[in-house]
Amino acid sequence: MTDIDWGALRSAASAASARAYVPYSHYPVGAAALTDTGNIVTGANVENASYGLTLCAECALVSKLHTDALGTRLVAFACVDAAGAPLQPCGRCRQLLYEFGGDELLIDGPEGTLTMKDILPWAFGPAHLENHTHLEDTK
Ligand SMILES: O=c1ccn([C@H]2C[C@H](O)[C@@H](CO)O2)c(=O)[nH]1
């Protein structure tokens, strides 16, 4: 798909970052994605006094994808820092996004469009859990 409105996605991500809860890092992150149903889903990071429990912006996004019925698959994804510059998803978030976008998910990169396969090669995903033999079935 070549007709992605990356400007609109970045704007949506920036708007979402204004809703970040970042009293500890003071590092707001906003994420936005175009879904298979043509909706835009967003998320912002939500920190916690127990720092390690912080939810990344992408975590909020994938949760809202389903809870707000905005689609089932992600088509294109953008993430921005407070300055509106493209931000690379952390490793955990790459895996979270892979579940709903797969190898073909388009990613807004610093020098053009990347794919999920570029930033998470040889990914583990839902396909690996299909048609496998359950341990119980072998008994
Ligand atoms: O992919 C990422 C990487 C970091 N953060 C957030 C987590 C934390 O609140 C802040 C600093 O790490 O940035 C995200 O939301 N997404």
Ligand SMILES: [Zn+2]
């Ligand atoms: Zn993350």
